[in-house]
Amino acid sequence: AQSVTQPDIHITVSEGASLELRCNYSYGATPYLFWYVQSPGQGLQLLLKYFSGDTLVQGIKGFEAEFKRSQSSFNLRKPSVHWSDAAEYFCAVGAGNTGKLIFGQGTTLQVKP
Amino acid sequence: ETGVTQTPRHLVMGMTNKKSLKCEQHLGHNAMYWYKQSAKKPLELMFVYSLEERVENNSVPSRFSPECPNSSHLFLHLHTLQPEDSALYLCASSQAERGTDTQYFGPGTRLTVL
Numbered sequence A: 001a002q003s004v005t006q007p008d009i010h011i012t013v014s015e016g017a018s019l020e021l022r023c024n025y026s027y028g029a030t031p032y033l034f035w036y037v038q039s040p041g042q043g044l045q046l047l048l049k050y051f052s053g054d055t056l057v058q059g060i061k062g063f064e065a066e067f068k069r070s071q072s073s074f075n076l077r078k079p080s081v082h083w084s085d086a087a088e089y090f091c092a093v094g095a096g097n098t099g100k101l102i103f104g105q106g107t108t109l110q111v112k113p
Numbered sequence B: 001e002t003g004v005t006q007t008p009r010h011l012v013m014g015m016t017n018k019k020s021l022k023c024e025q026h027l028g029h030n031a032m033y034w035y036k037q038s039a040k041k042p043l044e045l046m047f048v049y050s051l052e053e054r055v056e057n058n059s060v061p062s063r064f065s066p067e068c069p070n071s072s073h074l075f076l077h078l079h080t081l082q083p084e085d086s087a088l089y090l091c092a093s094s095q096a097e098r099g100t101d102t103q104y105f106g107p108g109t110r111l112t113v114l
Helices: none
Strands: A003-005 A010-014 A019-021 A024-026 A032-038 A044-050 A056-058 A064-068 A073-078 A087-094 A101-103 A107-112 B004-007 B010-013 B018-025 B031-037 B044-050 B053-057 B064-070 B073-079 B087-094 B109-113
Touching: A003 A087, A003 A101, A010 A019, A019 A107, A024 A073, A032 A064, A032 A073, A044 A056, A044 A064, A044 A073, A073 A087, B004 B087, B010 B018, B018 B031, B018 B087, B031 B073, B044 B064, B044 B073, B053 B064
Parallel strands: A010 A107, B010 B109
Antiparallel strands: A003 A024, A019 A073, A032 A044, A032 A087, A056 A064, A064 A073, A087 A101, A087 A107, B004 B018, B018 B073, B031 B044, B031 B087, B044 B053, B064 B073, B087 B109
16 A cells, blocks of 8 residues: 655754755655645645656755655755744655545754744 | 645634544646554555545544545545544545555644544
């Protein structure tokens, strides 16, 4: 069965520091992978997605993610975090032709001044 | 209006009330979704509509009743809810083509059941 694991429930980083949020997936075929961000009380905003091709994907707000098939991972990175990046981040995998997304449980990012 | 809109943004209702949540997408998509987001839980997919037909119902209690009158509008009718139904209800839409679709989310309706 398809699944997504985000091992870190909560991460705190200092403003200006680098960030890496981990995501591991379980899926039998070539996955379609997504990262979304959710600010408090808001819906989910797409940061980036991977369907095929270059395994390093660039997204909005300076985020990038790297697909590593051998590790079944799709980790999200940002070289320098801003206070406005504090939010909850969700990794998701597209489950075949159904259009369904399987979400991880989310990682809450706190940014220290 | 652009993207996916949801109304109302906040709703407080008693257990005996009947209310409806509305979602509208302005993206020309052909699939729409309802999700439930409770505190400290992963997003739960409730319903999927593709080309206005319900294709997925993830064992959702019958007190939640979806309606999709056309590809741009999606409703969630609520009746005799329980306090544990309090959550953020998110609507999303996508252009469903061979699993490559990206879902775009609305801002959600924060529901409180008293």
